[in-house]
Amino acid sequence: MHNFDFVKPASVADAVAALAAEGAQALSGGMTLLPTMKQRLAAPEVLVSLTGIAELRGVSGRAGASVTIGGATTHATVAAEAKAFYPALAALAGQIGDPAVRNRGTIGGSLANNDPSACYPSAALASGATITTNQRDIAAEDYFQGMFATALGEGEIITAVTFPIPEKAAYIKFAQPASRFALVGVFVAKYADGVRVAVTGASNDGVFRWAEGEAALSGNFNGSALEGLSVPSDGMIADLHGTAAYRAHLVKVLTKRAVAAAM
Amino acid sequence: MTKVTMTVNGKTVSAMTEGRTLLSSYLREGLGLTGTHIGCDTSQCGACTVHVDGVAVKSCSVFAQDVAGATVTTIEGMANADGSLSVIQQAFQDHHGLQCGYCTPGMVMASAALLASNPSPTEGEVRHYLEGNICRCTGYHNIVKAVLAASGQDVAAVAAE
Amino acid sequence: MPKDGGIGASTKRREDIRFLTGKGRYTDDINLRGQAYAHFVRSEVAHGRIKGIDFAAAEAMEGVVKVFTAADFAGVGGIPCGWQITDKHGKVMLEPKHPVLADGKVRHVGDPICVVVADTYEQARDAAEMIEIDIEELPAVLDMKAAIEPGGTLVHEEIGSNLCFDWGFVEENKAAVDEAFAKAAHVTTLELVNNRLVANPMEPRVAVADFESHSDQYTLYTTSQNPHVIRLLMGAFVLGIPEHKLRVVAPDVGGGFGSKIYHYAEEAFVTFAAKVVKRPVKWTSSRSEAFLSDAQGRDHVTKIELALDAENNFTAIRTDTYANMGAYLSTFAPAIPTWLHGTLMAGNYKTPLIYVNVKAVFTNTIPVDAYRGAGRPEATFQLERLVDKAARELGVDPVALRRQNFITEFPYQTPVAVVYDTGNYHATMDKLLEISDHAGFEARRMESAARGKLRGFGIAHYIEACGIAPSNLVGQLGARAGLYESATVRVNATGSISVYTGSHSHGQGHETSFAQVVAEMIGIDAAQIDIVHGDTSNTPMGMGTYGSRSLAVGGSAIVKATNKIINKAKKIASHLLEAAEGDIELKDGKFTVAGTDKSVDWVGVTLAAYVPHNYPLESLEPGLEETAFYDPSNFTYPSGAYGCEVEVDADTGQVTVLAFSAADDFGNIVNPMIVEGQVQGGLAQGIGQALMENCAYDENGQLLSGSFMDYAMPRATDLPMFNVDHSCVTPCTHNPLGVKGCGEAGAIGSPPAVVNAVIDALIRGGHDVKHIDMPLTPSRVWAAING
Known part of the structure; x- marks a missing residue:
């Protein structure tokens, strides 16, 4: 990879200052960024590690209300510590990559990258999470702007993500067998004001909400409510691992299974 | 070049690094600890797995400067103090859990991390935990047996022969 | 005891x-004092004409020792092929030149064009980015059948055709075979693809070479399965170094599975360059580079037919295969779809007449050569899928149909040249049915059905020919080496x-x-x-x-x-x-x-x-x-019965291998633990081929599965514990230990067992599916179910 200057600030303020440098880029767990840099597809001049900032780590919450996760909290920590507050979210974190990846990868890194097949975006969108940065709060609805695109501006760091805790929720991931990313992943969350269904892995536009499914499930939170519905395959990802029609089909199958598994 | 100091296998060590120096390169080239292997460039195969501050990480996907000051254990630090094989290493030999040996350091490190957090895993838990370590030789059968045996369980009872 | x-x-x-x-001391662990690092600049297009290479800026960069191009290799030989096939017309195969670095044209994505040698690996890569290569892109030749139509684009203009050879075996039997089909009571036909695979040993290839001027002595450390073969091929045919001046060392090698048999350009390059730059030169492949430069495996497209008489006896087999050679002939490539494939088409069955046609085709893809099994998995897959399909068409038990046609008397002269010395196929079949609890399958199927899952049982019986021999025979067959x-x-x-x-x-x-x-x-x-x-x-x-x-x-x-x-x-x-x-x-x-x-x-x-x-x-x-x-007097012929039990989730198409049993006859066993390990590893690769692994190119010849992010191989969670037995023993009659080969069996016998099991599950589940091409990914299985 190209060489760069490595800096590891101890506070968000210092990190923001470091990111102001020409060609600076934030590094969180590095699970996606490092392979990209090895391919020389990313070539930052300054790499600003967020792993040394204590204020970016940790899980806190209020049972039944919300859980807030620091931006540089690893998947492993979320899997262990968010369980008491939001078991479906913890279960999702425990399915990302593999154990070694979960020990490095972070929620902030995943959301900032917004890989169309990453797991976390589905939880954030289905939960109506708030993405907090060093500058502002962004609603999940506004945050995801298509494959690898987000509302984050230059020098903006995800400091925390707050998830309202649903009555019931589940994430079902159908893994792409090589990368272990989601071929399709569906996060279903039932709140008092309705059901939200967010889908990752399937669409060329990245994570999205399945509005028709949400409407049906809001009336009747049972897989049978989805009978008769179908997901159009337009805009779905087609690749070596699955056709667009297959992915569209999986959206419905996995939504049903998520409803059945919701806890 | 920046000097990076760590505690590796119980010894304080240092080597010069660039920003782009990976932990795996620091270990292999900087310290001559060539037991840590590189099998891919996409964080998939796990041959480079080491322990950093007690948890398993893929050393090819971490910059050396990002873990300056950390406590690192590699395969070279896994044998008993008298040089004999540790329980996990011995189980891999006893159960033929390796063939070409290339993925083996990563497998042993991952298995050790598993048993540290889950001393008595089921067959399914072993398989799930080793998902990030690819072996092309064994078909995993004997690796799973080795890990179960290292946990002190009756291999035949836990896993069908 | x-x-x-x-x-x-x-x-x-x-x-x-x-x-x-x-x-362990693997090649990448070897660093020679003062070594420089080589980085290969490879073609990004599948087919193109090199109009110019401007490397002046690169050569001026810090740390760069020299940039090499094809011009530096004028007067150096090409990468040789170790086997010459004579086709059905008596004509020798077309054998294009395979230069160390692309000369005038690039013929596959990854074809090396130039090499930067620098003080550090990163300097070499940095400099490589400064090289400007002007390439006129040409249409990529990919589809084998289209490739051999007249008037199309040629991978190698100088040989005039993309058809390397058109091999008929046994040509003299063709008329009799056709006649048997004309008289058959029943004919079963199957068209199938044997998917292209990448061996992916966990250790990528590495080569580091040194030249000592005081003694004129070269030393090459390389990740090879056969260092002497590399010394002979590289010394005699490429670089012109006499063997006493060339030492080749293959230290600990992290798996091969065939992909480290061949002599590769990178080995010749570092050896040649070490003398030119007067210091050791090292090349370490990244995994991504391995996908572009290691020879790949399989890639056959086949139509196979089986003729049966009114009593369900096999009377003839006829096959028509297109075998992809890729862009150049790798070391043993021509032998794989011919002598290692055609000679196995009898399988375990006493079919009296067999005719095999193989058209080997050049395409703008990475060269194809032996991968674990090499030709024998292709033969076994065709035959064992075909027999299963025939049993379904005839409404008979696939085990019974196999048993009825098993060879039972040994030695047995097949109609495809080889003589099986020993075997007892009923014994291995009996053992398989016992260890897999075949009798209890129906109860297990009902249990799956109660959970909404489709359960299936698939069987395959294989024969393998191992330890290719004897030298005087293989010489007649075109081998340019003794064995x-x-x-x-x-x-x-x-x-x-x-x-x-x-x-x-x-x-x-x-x-x-x-x-x-x-x-x-x-x-x-x-x-x-x-x-x-x-x-x-x-x-x-x-x-x-x-x-x-x-x-x-x-x-x-x-x-x-x-x-x-x-x-x-x-x-x-x-x-x-x-x-x-x-x-x-x-x-x-x-x-x-x-x-x-x-x-x-x-x-x-x-x-x-x-x-x-x-x-x-x-x-x-x-x-x-x-x-x-x-020098052996014959091959050894291990054989065995394999049984796979799967569950299919019809909603997602996901196949789960619940159990896999293998009853092998390897003759006498020296170390049972090692033999079992070999079988288990082979099974994993065979199950990988059947369900996951797929080396695919897009319509421009770009590799779609070019990293572990897209090339799926079995992980621990994808496989069950295996049930492996080797208690059926018919010792080999012609070697002193009475042993047979065991390294490839698992990869040979398992793909048809897996596919047969999935088809069985689908048919039992009421889905009329006759065949699905490997890999049986969830998407493909779901598509097959949903017609």
Whole structure:
């Protein structure tokens, strides 16, 4: 990879200052960024590690209300510590990559990258999470702007993500067998004001909400409510691992299974 | 070049690094600890797995400067103090859990991390935990047996022969 | 009970100690003082004409030693092919030149164009980005059938065709085969693809070379399964280095599965460049680069037909295969779809008439060569899928149809040239049905059905030909090499033994199992015996490890050399014991005069050999060291019955392998633990081929599965525990140990068993699916279910 200057600030303020440098880029767990840099597809001049900032780590919450996760909290920590507050979210974190990846990868890194097949975006969108940065709060609805695109501006760091805790929720991931990313992943969350269904892995536009499914499930939170519905395959990802029609089909199958598994 | 100091296998060590120096390169080239292997460039195969501050990480996907000051254990630090094989290493030999040996350091490190957090895993838990370590030789059968045996369980009872 | 450390014992592997403690010494662990690093600049297009290369800026960059292009290799030979096929018209195959660096044209994505040699690896990569290559892109030749239509784009203009050869086997039988089909009561036809695979040993390839000007001596360290073969091919055909000036070392090698048999451009490059730049040169492949530069496997498109009479006896088989060679002929490529494929088309069945046609085609893809099994998996897959399909069409039990047509008398001359020496296919089938609890399947199926899942059971029976031989025959078939193996047994004065073998161990455990053989023969502790391999400077000319040949061929050479040692040692003992040579018996490391208590132990004899004070010097040389070459009289023919039990989730198309049982006949077994490990590993690769692995190109010849992010291989969660049995034993009749090869069996027998199981599950579930091409990904299975 190209060489760069490595800096590891101890506070968000210092990190923001470091990111102001020409060609600076934030590094969180590095699970996606490092392979990209090895391919020389990313070539930052300054790499600003967020792993040394204590204020970016940790899980806190209020049972039944919300859980807030620091931006540089690893998947492993979320899997262990968010369980008491939001078991479906913890279960999702425990399915990302593999154990070694979960020990490095972070929620902030995943959301900032917004890989169309990453797991976390589905939880954030289905939960109506708030993405907090060093500058502002962004609603999940506004945050995801298509494959690898987000509302984050230059020098903006995800400091925390707050998830309202649903009555019931589940994430079902159908893994792409090589990368272990989601071929399709569906996060279903039932709140008092309705059901939200967010889908990752399937669409060329990245994570999205399945509005028709949400409407049906809001009336009747049972897989049978989805009978008769179908997901159009337009805009779905087609690749070596699955056709667009297959992915569209999986959206419905996995939504049903998520409803059945919701806890 | 920046000097990076760590505690590796119980010894304080240092080597010069660039920003782009990976932990795996620091270990292999900087310290001559060539037991840590590189099998891919996409964080998939796990041959480079080491322990950093007690948890398993893929050393090819971490910059050396990002873990300056950390406590690192590699395969070279896994044998008993008298040089004999540790329980996990011995189980891999006893159960033929390796063939070409290339993925083996990563497998042993991952298995050790598993048993540290889950001393008595089921067959399914072993398989799930080793998902990030690819072996092309064994078909995993004997690796799973080795890990179960290292946990002190009756291999035949836990896993069908 | 076998003796610990002797033949038949599951002796723990001695090599494990270094591998488990991080002390293995793989090629990338070798760094030579002052070494420079090579980075290959590879084609990004599948097919194109090189109009210009501007590397001036790169060569001026810091740390850059030199940039090499094809111009530097003028006068250097091309990468040779080791096998020449003669086609059905008696014409030899078309053999295009394969330059070390692309000369004028690039022919596949990854074809090396130039190489930067620099002080550090990163400097070489940095400089590579400054090189400007002007390429006129040409249409990519990808579809094999279209490629051989007249008037199309040519991969190699100078040979005039993309058809490498059109092979008919046995050509003389063709008319009789056609006639049998015309008379058949039933004909079953199947069209299928044997998917292209990437071997992906966990250690990527590495080569580091040095040239010492004071002695004109080259040394190449390389990740090879056969260092002598590399020395011969590279020395004699590419670089013109005599063998006594070229040392090739393959140290610990992290798996091969075929992909490290071949002589590759990178090996020739670093050896050549080391002399030019006057310092050692090292190249380490990244995984991404391995996908673009390691020879790939399989890639056949086949139509196969089976003719049966009214009693369901097989009367004829006819096949029509297109075999992808890729852009150049790799070392053994032409032999794979021909002599390693056509000769296996009889399988375990007494089909009297067989005709195999293979068209080998050049395409703008990475070269294809042997991958674990090599030709035999392709044959087995066709046949075992076809027999299953025939059974369904005829409404008979697939096991019964197989049994009815099994070969039962040995030796058996097949209509496709080979003679099976031994086997007992009913026994392996019986054993499989027993260990897989075939009788209990229906109850298990009902249990799955209750959970909404489709359960299926698939069977395959395979035959394999291992240890390709004998040399005089393979020479007639086009091999440009002999296929013997060598061994030197050096007994030291105090009785310890170093065995030098031409076989190479890269996971097979030879250091342990070969020592068991010698320990058993002499009757000493295996710890007294070292197995040395992988270095042309200290082992006799050997052919290396592939095609499940190491024990059957290499082990036999060791037996032969050890017998020479024993014969000489008996002579020495007879002198020491003042008895007739014929009366000397060797048992448990002790030479005894038969019927007496007069004896001398092993060390007494070995000391006498090297300190010959009391020694028959007039009739016997001092010393105790013997070399033998063993050239087998036939292949070995392991066989076995494999059974796979799967569950299919019809909603997602996901296939789960619930159980896999293998009943193999490998003849005699030296180390059961190692044999079982070989089978388990082979099964994993075969199940991987059947369900996951797929090397695919897009319509422009770009590799779609170019990293572990897209090339799926089995992980621990994808496989069950295996049920492996090798208690059916018909010893090989023509090698001294009675052993057969076991390294590839798992990868050969398992793909048809898996696919048969999935088809069985779908049909039992009411889905009329006749075939699905591998890999049976969830998407494909779902599509098949939903028509």
